[in-house]
Amino acid sequence: MTKLRNAVLAGVLITGIGGVGVLTATPAFAEIVATPAGTLISATGPIGQDLDVAMTGTAWTLSEPTGIISVELGLPAGTVWRNSFNGVPGTENSPGNPDKGFATTIDGVNYNLFPHSLTGIWTLQINTTGLVPTITEVKIPTLKLGQTTPAPLQTQLTFNIKQLTGEPEISGTFTWTDDQPAIPVIAPAIGGAAAIAGIGLAGIVLVRRRRTAEQA
Structure with missing residues (x-):
C-alpha cells in the first residue's frame, strides 16, 4: 500500500531523569x-x-486532502472503454x-x-494541480x-481506490442480451376452438380467421 505522506516526526523525544532522552514509538506514516x-x-x-x-x-469522502487519486476500473474480457465522460x-x-x-477536465x-x-489494468486518475493536496472527495x-x-455477455465491473486505507470498493453487473420478441404459438384446435399458447396480435388474428372459416 502506498504511503501518502510522511509524519512530521517518527517519534517523540521525552526528557527523562538526568536529562536522558527516551524515544517513544509513534506511527511513522499517516494514511x-x-x-x-x-x-x-x-x-x-x-x-x-x-x-x-x-x-x-x-462521493467518497477523504479523511484528509490529497493531490491525486487512482481508481482501478479494470476491463472485463469482451468489453472496451469508450471516449466518454458524462456523455x-x-x-x-x-x-x-x-x-x-482518454482525458478530460470537469x-x-x-x-x-x-x-x-x-x-x-484500466485506471481512472483524478487530480487537480499535480500533487497539491486539494482533493477532499472523489466522485466518478x-x-x-x-x-x-x-454475443450475449455478462460481466462484473469493480472500482477500487487502491492506495487508500480500507481500499473502498464498489461493483456492478453489466449484461448484454439478445432481443427475443414473444412469438405467438397457436395450439391445435380442440372442439372447434383454438387455444393460444402465446399472447400476441398475430395469434388473435389467426384465431379470428379460423372462426370465420368455421362459420363459412
Missing part, C-alpha cells in the same frame, strides 16, 4: 482513509449497445490510438482513463462501456 458511500449501478442492454457506467449516491468525449492520450485511453478537475503501463463521472464480441 488517508476514504469512506465508501456511492453505489455502482448495474446495467443491461441489447447486444452491441454501449452501457453507461454510473455511480449513484454521495462528452475527451481527448485521446495518443491521437488516433484509443487503446492508450469543473477544474482532471480525469485520465488509461491502461496501467505495468499491470494493464459517468463512463461508457462498449462490447467487442457480438
Whole structure:
C-alpha cells in the first residue's frame, strides 16, 4: 500500500531523569482513509449497445486532502472503454490510438482513463494541480462501456481506490442480451376452438380467421 505522506516526526523525544532522552514509538506514516458511500449501478442492454457506467449516491469522502487519486476500473474480457465522460468525449492520450485511453477536465478537475503501463489494468486518475493536496472527495463521472464480441455477455465491473486505507470498493453487473420478441404459438384446435399458447396480435388474428372459416 502506498504511503501518502510522511509524519512530521517518527517519534517523540521525552526528557527523562538526568536529562536522558527516551524515544517513544509513534506511527511513522499517516494514511488517508476514504469512506465508501456511492453505489455502482448495474446495467443491461441489447447486444452491441454501449452501457453507461454510473455511480449513484454521495462521493467518497477523504479523511484528509490529497493531490491525486487512482481508481482501478479494470476491463472485463469482451468489453472496451469508450471516449466518454458524462456523455462528452475527451481527448485521446495518443491521437488516433484509443487503446492508450482518454482525458478530460470537469469543473477544474482532471480525469485520465488509461491502461496501467505495468499491470494493464484500466485506471481512472483524478487530480487537480499535480500533487497539491486539494482533493477532499472523489466522485466518478459517468463512463461508457462498449462490447467487442457480438454475443450475449455478462460481466462484473469493480472500482477500487487502491492506495487508500480500507481500499473502498464498489461493483456492478453489466449484461448484454439478445432481443427475443414473444412469438405467438397457436395450439391445435380442440372442439372447434383454438387455444393460444402465446399472447400476441398475430395469434388473435389467426384465431379470428379460423372462426370465420368455421362459420363459412
